Amino acid sequence: xxxxxxxxxxxxxxxxxxxxxxxxxxxxxxxxxxxxxxxxxxxxxxxxxxxxxxxxxxxxxxxxxxxxxxxxxxxxxxxxxxxxxxxxxxxxxxxxxxxxxxxxxxxxxxxxxxxxxxxxxxxxxxxxxxxxxxxxxxxxxxxxxxxxxxxxxxxxxxxxxxxxxxxxxxxxxxxxxxxxxxxxxxxxxxxxxxxxxxxxxxxxxxxxxxxxxxxxxxxxxxxxxxxxxxxxxxxxxxxxxxxxxxxxxxxxxxxxxxxxxxxxxxxxxxxxxxxxxxxxxxxxxxxxxxxxxxxxxxxxxxxxxxxxxxxxxxxxxxxxxxxxxxxxxxxxxxxxxxxxxxxxxxxxxxxxxxxxxxxxxxxxxxxxxxxxxxxxxxxxxxxxxxxxxxxxxxxxxxxxxxxxxxxxxxxxxxxxxxxxxxxxxxxxxx
Amino acid sequence: xxxxxxxxxxxxxxxxxxxxxxxxxxxxxxxxxxxxxxxxxxxxxxxxxxxxxxxxxxxxxxxxxxxxxxxxxxxxxxxxxxxxxxxxxxxxxxxxxxxxxxxxxxxxxxxxxxxxxxxxxxxxxxxxxxxxxxxxxxxxxxxxxxxxxxxxxxxxxxxxxxxxxxxxxxxxxxxxxxxxxxxxxxxxxxxxxxxxxxxxxxxxxxxxxxxxxxxxxxxxxxxxxxxxxxxxxxxxxxxxxxxxxxxxxxxxxxxxxxxxxxxxxxxxxxxxxxxxxxxxxxxxxxxxxxxxxxxxxxxxxxxxxxxxxxxxxxxxxxxxxxxxx
Numbered sequence: 001x002x003x004x005x006x007x008x009x010x011x012x013x014x015x016x017x018x019x020x021x022x023x024x025x026x027x028x029x030x031x032x033x034x035x036x037x038x039x040x041x042x043x044x045x046x047x048x049x050x051x052x053x054x055x056x057x058x059x060x061x062x063x064x065x066x067x068x069x070x071x072x073x074x075x076x077x078x079x080x081x082x083x084x085x086x087x088x089x090x091x092x093x094x095x096x097x098x099x100x101x102x103x104x105x106x107x108x109x110x111x112x113x114x115x116x117x118x119x120x121x122x123x124x125x126x127x128x129x130x131x132x133x134x135x136x137x138x139x140x141x142x143x144x145x146x147x148x149x150x151x152x153x154x155x156x157x158x159x160x161x162x163x164x165x166x167x168x169x170x171x172x173x174x175x176x177x178x179x180x181x182x183x184x185x186x187x188x189x190x191x192x193x194x195x196x197x198x199x200x201x202x203x204x205x206x207x208x209x210x211x212x213x214x215x216x217x218x219x220x221x222x223x224x225x226x227x228x229x230x231x232x233x234x235x236x237x238x239x240x241x242x243x244x245x246x247x248x249x250x251x252x253x254x255x256x257x258x259x260x261x262x263x264x265x266x267x268x269x270x271x272x273x274x275x276x277x278x279x280x281x282x283x284x285x286x287x288x289x290x291x292x293x294x295x296x297x298x299x300x301x302x303x304x305x306x307x308x309x310x311x312x313x314x315x316x317x318x319x320x321x322x323x324x325x326x327x328x329x330x331x332x333x334x335x336x337x338x339x340x341x342x343x344x345x346x347x348x349x350x351x352x353x354x355x356x357x358x359x360x361x362x363x364x365x366x367x368x369x370x371x372x373x374x375x376x377x378x379x380x381x382x383x384x385x386x387x388x389x390x391x392x393x394x395x396x397x398x399x400x401x402x403x404x405x406x407x408x409x410x411x412x413x414x415x416x417x418x419x420x421x422x423x424x425x426x427x428x429x430x
Numbered sequence: 431x432x433x434x435x436x437x438x439x440x441x442x443x444x445x446x447x448x449x450x451x452x453x454x455x456x457x458x459x460x461x462x463x464x465x466x467x468x469x470x471x472x473x474x475x476x477x478x479x480x481x482x483x484x485x486x487x488x489x490x491x492x493x494x495x496x497x498x499x500x501x502x503x504x505x506x507x508x509x510x511x512x513x514x515x516x517x518x519x520x521x522x523x524x525x526x527x528x529x530x531x532x533x534x535x536x537x538x539x540x541x542x543x544x545x546x547x548x549x550x551x552x553x554x555x556x557x558x559x560x561x562x563x564x565x566x567x568x569x570x571x572x573x574x575x576x577x578x579x580x581x582x583x584x585x586x587x588x589x590x591x592x593x594x595x596x597x598x599x600x601x602x603x604x605x606x607x608x609x610x611x612x613x614x615x616x617x618x619x620x621x622x623x624x625x626x627x628x629x630x631x632x633x634x635x636x637x638x639x640x641x642x643x644x645x646x647x648x649x650x651x652x653x654x655x656x657x658x659x660x661x662x663x664x665x666x667x668x669x670x671x672x673x674x675x676x677x678x679x680x681x682x683x684x685x686x687x688x689x690x691x692x693x694x695x696x697x698x699x700x701x702x703x704x705x706x707x708x709x710x711x712x713x714x715x716x717x718x719x720x721x722x723x724x725x726x727x728x729x730x731x732x733x734x735x736x737x738x739x740x741x742x743x744x745x746x747x748x749x750x751x752x753x754x755x
Binding site: 094097098101102314316317320321346349350369370371375376377413414415 | 547548550569570571589590591592593595604607609612613631632633634658659660661663682
């Protein structure tokens with residue numbers, strides 16, 4: 001549980017964060033203890049002059065789906081066809097640079113669920129094909145529904161799946177799985193990160209505008225929960241039910257200019273929070289609201305795991321490598337996929353192993369930490385498999401802040417003030 | 431650093447004014463990453479006596495053997511600026527390869543070994559002929575640079591590869607790769623050349639690597655009451671020349687650890703400014719200067735008394751620090 005007040009006496013040498021996930025061990029049918037990590041580190045020396053042995057080969061799978069490219073409302077943002085997979089590719093390239101020194105080789109086996117086919121049939125085929133190619137560690141760049149379908153395949157039984165796209169909270173709670181980890185933040189983590197900042201600013205009265213889609217309703221629910229958790233109040237809720245239009249239309253701004261003030265009238269509020277994950281109307285809100293209020297949420301001030309405006313803690317180097325590879329900016333999905341591959345790479349580096357079972361055990365174990373340009377070590381929460389990480393608060397042009405905010409305390413790690421803490425979790429994977 | 435020098439007596443924050451117009455016996459140079467300047471601090475008055483404009487994003491700084499020049503990595507201009515310390519102006523620049531961040535000077539030769547953070551490379555530059563003598567491919571995001579006292583072995587750390595690469599300075603080939611904790615930042619040889627200390631920012635540890643076996647023989651951890659574990663991030667390392675003491679900057683924990691160089695026991699923690707990056711001892715070893723990147727100041731620690739005697743503003747985001755005797 002987090003505490004709001006400063007406590008000068010908060011001595012919290014981190015307790016052991018929990019045991020290795022027994023269920024994963026059972027599923028992966030592990031035998032024998034893992035070599036001690038400290039001993040491995042001490043022995044981590046590679047005589048470069050030795051005869052080159054056959055490199056240790058680590059296979060990482062990637063499963064995405066072909067879809068109609070999302071059309072951003074802003075003309076400044078490109079339509080992307082390769083989101084996610086480029087992050088995974090960079091993760092492989094970065095990991096291979098390290099692997100070169102350790103005689104380890106990493107390969108990405110990419111699979112995509114095609115459009116215009118029966119998804120159930122296609123997923124079954126792709127998952128089996130991945131398994132046949134030796135994939136036991138899989139980066140899933142899929143929305144929640146497809147991810148669950150993939151996990152239901154018999155082929156998934158022997159895999160550790162890293163969810164790099166679906167922010168759905170139920171995947172971390174009722175629908176959690178022993179062999180499922182999440183590198184993308186949950187909606188609750190994002191909402192909590194935003195709420196902490198708004199509360200720190202004392203902007204505690206929120207008007208909520210939510211879209212009509214299930215993901216918008218889920219984002220809105222996360223905002224409501226965050227408001228309760230951190231002492232903010234949603235003074236009024238609105239639904240955006242207007243007809244969706246093409247983003248390109250002659251003199252389109254005139255309609256919007258009259259529409260938005262009308263629909264944002266209501267109870268007095270400090271800030272307008274918006275839930276529009278599909279990017280259909282949120283960009284219309286800033287500068288057009290009935291009262292001169294800031295906009296935050298899916299548009300405006302956006303809580304996110306990654307943004308081009310972020311340059312601290314060496315992030316510039318990651319941007320630079322990604323842009324060289326992909327010819328565009330790195331998106332949150334790309335970053336989550338990069339982190340997922342890097343998690344496997346880090347495990348292979350530390351354990352000096354290519355054995356997927358040993359790598360899975362290390363990733364989900366208590367000694368695993370990862371550097372991901374967030375200023376501190378990241379690790380997976382044992383109770384729900386979520387990667388704990390700082391959340392950026394990105395403005396359209398500059399980084400505004402990074403949560404957790406000062407003053408939101410936790411007895412183990414302040415990162416666990418974002419999203420489901422152990423006591424909140426409804427996951428029974430342990 | 432740490433060479434004994436008579437004539438300067440500073441104890442418990444009481445400054446002794448030297449005869450001869452109060453000329454300082456040494457000077458402290460600080461690079462300001464955001465201000466694009468190098469500040470010169472007078473240790474007598476503990477004020478900035480001069481501010482020198484340099485190229486963009488100055489970080490690593492080091493002196494020529496005769497202290498007539500200060501070399502400054504200016505990462506965003508892809509070069510090394512050369513400051514004439516007598517006139518306090520930039521008089522020249524050297525090629526560096528892209529995005530130079532940190533470097534080390536060969537202990538005998540006029541040769542700089544420069545980490546190119548954005549290009550997975552170490553560039554070797556002759557400071558007299560201004561020629562690039564070689565390039566060495568290393569891991570992802572090279573950063574820390576250390577060189578053995580005899581100049582035969584160069585150690586480079588790569589932040590995302592999490593390794594210390596041992597490089598033969600004659601062949602310019604990597605001979606060993608030693609895995610350390612996450613995001614290694616700084617590599618420093620002990621004065622006897624037997625060990626190299628490597629700090630890990632995200633790992634929050636210092637790995638002590640034996641030069642003979644090229645193995646980690648000890649890992650120093652840190653724990654500060656009331657400070658979250660994530661905030662303890664090891665960066666700058668300063669080792670006293672007598673082999674007794676080490677200082678380790680611990681980043682956002684705002685602490686400098688004082689460590690026994692022989693037993694590796696942490697003796698105490700000094701509270702300094704915010705996000706402490708790098709460290710330099712005065713020539714007599716009595717004072718430690720720390721650059722604090724977030725509070726935009728330099729903390730001056732009286733080592734014997736174990737307390738900060740002054741924090742002085744020097745510019746925006748102070749990063750590197752070096753002392754000219």
